[in-house]
Amino acid sequence: MNYLLLISMSLLLLSCRSSKETASRANTPNYDVAFVDELFKDYSGENPGASIIIVRDGAIELAKSYGYADLDRKILATPASNYRIASVSKQFTAFAIMLLVHRGKLTYQTKLKTIFPAFPAYGAHITIQHLLTHRAGLVKYTRFLTAGQKEQMLDRDVLNGLLETDSTYFQPGTQYAYSNTGYAILAQVVEKISGVSFSDFIQKEVFAPLDMTTSTIFESGKTIKHRAYGYLVRQEGVTAKDQSLTSAIQGDGCIYTSVVDYFKWDQALYTNELLPQSVLDEAFYGYDENGKTEADGYGYGWEVSYYKGTKILQHGGSTTGFGSHVIRVPSEKIMVAIFTNRNKRGKELAHRAKALLSHFSHGKFQMPFEIILEKEIDEHGIAHGIKQLDRMKRDTQNYSVSAHSLFMFAIDYLNNHQNTVALQLFEQLIQDDPSYFGGYYGKAAAHKALGDKALAIKYFSTSIAYCSAKEQWAIDYCKKMIAELEE
Numbered sequence: 001m002n003y004l005l006l007i008s009m010s011l012l013l014l015s016c017r018s019s020k021e022t023a024s025r026a027n028t029p030n031y032d033v034a035f036v037d038e039l040f041k042d043y044s045g046e047n048p049g050a051s052i053i054i055v056r057d058g059a060i061e062l063a064k065s066y067g068y069a070d071l072d073r074k075i076l077a078t079p080a081s082n083y084r085i086a087s088v089s090k091q092f093t094a095f096a097i098m099l100l101v102h103r104g105k106l107t108y109q110t111k112l113k114t115i116f117p118a119f120p121a122y123g124a125h126i127t128i129q130h131l132l133t134h135r136a137g138l139v140k141y142t143r144f145l146t147a148g149q150k151e152q153m154l155d156r157d158v159l160n161g162l163l164e165t166d167s168t169y170f171q172p173g174t175q176y177a178y179s180n181t182g183y184a185i186l187a188q189v190v191e192k193i194s195g196v197s198f199s200d201f202i203q204k205e206v207f208a209p210l211d212m213t214t215s216t217i218f219e220s221g222k223t224i225k226h227r228a229y230g231y232l233v234r235q236e237g238v239t240a241k242d243q244s245l246t247s248a249i250q251g252d253g254c255i256y257t258s259v260v261d262y263f264k265w266d267q268a269l270y271t272n273e274l275l276p277q278s279v280l281d282e283a284f285y286g287y288d289e290n291g292k293t294e295a296d297g298y299g300y301g302w303e304v305s306y307y308k309g310t311k312i313l314q315h316g317g318s319t320t321g322f323g324s325h326v327i328r329v330p331s332e333k334i335m336v337a338i339f340t341n342r343n344k345r346g347k348e349l350a351h352r353a354k355a356l357l358s359h360f361s362h363g364k365f366q367m368p369f370e371i372i373l374e375k376e377i378d379e380h381g382i383a384h385g386i387k388q389l390d391r392m393k394r395d396t397q398n399y400s401v402s403a404h405s406l407f408m409f410a411i412d413y414l415n416n417h418q419n420t421v422a423l424q425l426f427e428q429l430i431q432d433d434p435s436y437f438g439g440y441y442g443k444a445a446a447h448k449a450l451g452d453k454a455l456a457i458k459y460f461s462t463s464i465a466y467c468s469a470k471e472q473w474a475i476d477y478c479k480k481m482i483a484e485l486e487e
Helices: 009-013 030-039 086-102 121-125 128-132 155-163 180-194 198-207 259-268 277-284 348-360 369-380 382-394 403-415 419-432 437-449 453-466 469-486
Strands: 050-056 059-066 068-070 231-234 237-240 255-257 286-288 291-293 303-307 310-319 322-329 334-340
Touching: 030 059, 030 348, 050 259, 050 348, 059 259, 086 128, 086 180, 086 198, 086 255, 086 277, 086 310, 086 322, 128 180, 155 180, 180 198, 255 259, 259 334, 310 348, 322 348, 334 348, 348 369, 369 382, 369 403, 382 419, 403 419, 403 437, 419 437, 437 453, 437 469, 453 469
Parallel strands: none
Antiparallel strands: 050 059, 050 334, 231 237, 286 291, 303 310, 310 322, 322 334
């Protein structure tokens, strides 16, 4: 089945919306632009914006923006708008460490306590590689925020908080747990080893050599050229929300850049301009307790997965007022990036990035079922959506619909207060996989949102019965909800 047949033919007739656009390929087919326009229609008009870029074989296939970078001043988003890319910044932090390793200033096995002698005893068991691959077990830095705090937390505050913390979540190296704390500490490592600020290091070693002229790391009071300002988009409306108490922490997600500047970074990763390819390659593997693997996992600032043997590198980012997602397929010389200045909703940007990858690779990579299903539900209702879902579940060659992915899809509807749609999706999940906890958990949450306490308690209880040890978080939440509902 050709995935294009599943996209409404009306897309071919759509005219390009009013937006800023640049493209290196003058012969970009109109249907490509129309597909992208449809995909990002909720960012068009008087809304916070989005900028996207698709790169193939070293050229910009399409760079386009929707909505506004600054609603208050009525400044449209453009491909040159600088967005806070949140955790997509981690690849730059990881690169800074890799550069220091290459220069012989430290190794991937250097211990944290070696760099910071005042670190608690567990620092003697945490390596640089543990920090890069989220295997250090460090506590979340949000626990260092104090009641009534008004000043933003900085990376050094994260380090100081850890100096007063006597334990980790688990023995370093034994588990994976995504950690913003670890990357804040890596920024402090860069400062300690290099002798300059993290911001200055990235500017000198990355932005300047690559002519990323407007990219920068956020610092209070610093001017950011072509700045996109963050917003929260909710049912009740749009609210300006650009900063939080943790928005000034640099190592985990503080870079502002544009899609056209990010293109320069992407292309540099194919060359020896910043580091030899043999050194850069270390970033693009998953790591487990035994080191580098050929399996899915987390590398040095990149999530690593495989599709039919092809390696896919990607990373998402989410922070107050901003969302981002990037996918690179080095063997195909394809890159997709989406930067937005509004709160990210669940997996929406990941799905859209994968949809762009599928579309511009002419179906070589799977179109996310979520994109097709959401369109069907929005245009024709949930009953038609369930029928479409059934067709995609049977078409295993073109779609991959797991219990977990359907659960997360339905959760997005729940979070967007579309409770009746979510309820029917959770019911379908129970029919498809009655031993999976997610359908019962979702129905409980939906009934709670709809005000039916009795049914909410019933399904929270049922969910507990089907939870495995990996879903301890769900067990704890269900018990908490049952206690609250029974009061």
